[in-house]
Amino acid sequence: MATPLTLKELSKKEILLTSGHRMCSGCGAPIIVKMVLLASDYPIVAANATGCLEVSTCISDYTAWKIPWIHNAFENAAATLSGVETMYRFLKKQGKIDKDIKFIAFGGDGGTYDIGFQSLSGAMERGHDMLYVCYDNGAYMNTGIQRSSATPYGADTTTCPVGSGIQGKPQPRKNLTKIMAAHDIPYTAQASPSHWMDLVKKVKKALEIKGPKFMNILAPCNRGWRSRTDDAIQLSRLAVETCYWPLYEIENGVTKVTFKPKEKKPLADFLKPQGRFKHLFAPGNENMLKNFQEMVDKEWGYLLKASGTE
Amino acid sequence: MKLKGWKNVNPGAVCTEAGSALQFKTGSWRAYRPRWIEENCIQCLFCWAYCPDMAVNVKDGKMTGFNYDYCKGCGICALECPGKKGNKAIVMEEEGK
């Protein structure tokens, strides 16, 4: 168990999501799933909310999953996995299963922040022993980039398109990580695929904790973000370095920032390579850019304060 | 592949062959092809870690090349490759050229 956490060691493990899935070229989500599954030393049973990841990894007789996997519907990955985990507890108590199995739900931001929010909240409150992983790409990407409550402020989507009246999404995004922490569950964390070791460590830690856990992981989507197919990792790194997507965890109520950039980059560094924010750099929208930077600064300040790392 | 009739489909549409997606080759999606330049490779394995398509071959903890059956040519590996002394170990080249 105590193998050093290096890519060399991880690369000796079997990746339990295979090639042959049909996610878009350069998608961030399968990178996240790969890292989450590699982090586990336990057998995993997964549930998946309807979304990009689900429709692209299991089509007809072609499943990319080498672990037991269930897709039920859009809004109920957490509720579905509640049932699976409860049957596991029953069968284990009856002595019909002896292995220690861990349960992970994957959902996009649509299936997690929005339509699946109630089911997630219910499962966390009931205390099921599961890790819920949200791969947050910031819109309903599967159905063609409609806004979600995770869509960042100012982003251009197909349902809040930039027009003469509206300059992208008028509202800031919902802070789901904080909301999940407010459920007083034992572990909540935010991670990014760019910082693979931080991500893997968090998953490892989560899986050792009994009870409900939640991780929010930034998932670049080059179609929706209107960026290049090769920049998923670069953009997620910029999201962390600009503190748009701070890496932190809340374990038993204690907040800890797990990565503090040596030099906090301006938010514009993260926004500029993305077509969805192009209009924010047009004359007349300086104020929006300023507002957005202030939102990021405020949240980062709060996290530093909460974690005592000011 | 011959399509199955209704008598032969799995009850409840359950897929019973784990990892059967390997039969679906996504390499044909590729417009750009990664080329590995071994002498510039420092075996950091970032390419392996960041590949969304599990298309980087690794043996005994070492990168050994690409699996072009599945590589979609996104170029993440090339962008993330630190290379050696400023020389990339992975470069993207247009397919068919």
Place this chain on the structure above:
Amino acid sequence: MMAKVVAVTGNEAVAYALRQVNPDVSAAYPITPATDIMQRFTSYVSNGQVKTEMVLAESEHSAMSGCIGASAAGGRVMTATSSQGLALMWEELFIASGSRLPIVMALVNRALSAPLNIHGDHSDGMGARDCGWIQLWSENAQEAYDNTIQAFRIAEHMDVRLPVMVCLDGFIISHSIERMEYIDDDAVKNFVGAFKAVNPLLDIEHPVSYGPLILPDYYMEYRKAHAEVMAKVPGIVLDVAKDFEKIASRKYGLFEAYRLDDAEIGIVILNSAAGTSKDVIDSFREKGIKAGLLKPRLFRPFPYDEIGNELKHLKAVCVLDRADAFGGSYGPLFIDIAASLYPHKNGPVLSNKIYGLGGRDYLPEHAEYAINELVEIAKTGKVKTLKEYIGVRE
């Protein structure tokens, strides 16, 4: 076989059957008038009378989602709901049946909103009649109890593996105390037998994927396969009933035929109102009027051939529906009865009455009115009003 005579409500009887079956997992959410079933059941859980693990979900949608997860995981699963609860589950009902998961659910029939009404009618169950579940309908507490026990055997049959809904009338049956018989615990346990898992998700040595995306090249094949399984259900329901008779000394078929053999006119009616109707039929029989009744038990899949053959010799039949199929012109039961008689050219003249919506009482005079009209129709061969609401104010 030891039987215990008791005086209990319908909900109490269903909860008692569930205790005897002792399912592995239940995910449920309370709703009037089904709440009582799960309240009683959770007290069995709290008192260690069952081994069942509960998921006390935050909605019916999540309750059925949890049942689906638990059933796919590989164990025996049940739940109960009613009305709006079933409506909220709607999406999940199709996923449970399409995934071939043998979940058993008690449906305490109640009217649907709007306007809000908590009382009994069949609009909930009828709305879900085409969702790929098997439906067993029950006249009284005894039938609800017996059907619940048989439902597990039918659902889990290796040639079926489909969810089953056991329907009983809200309040009229769920909350009224009746005399009935309980079967011995061991007899129920042996009758239901051990659960056999098919493609269990928790078998980590054989990982399976549930819920793939199916494209137009295969979707129809899965639907056809489902339809073919449905076609096998009536035979299996009868086999299970035969076995059940051995432990309960009560006979069950696909439907109940009451005084139909020599009848000239007949009523077709579901659930509790059949009891009242039978009494009225008896009084007409005393007057020399040859009336009978057919009460479907297996409503989905609908046994068209068997019911058609049972009714074809009648001169006139009145189908009484406790739900309306808006825009379908006739009540849902009527539509199926008409379809079952379609192959019989000289079959009975039909009429349709909508009664008892939202808990409106079904009274003997309603049955009398229908039968008097049938006598007239049988004489003239003519129907004045093909469909009408009865027991409604102008």
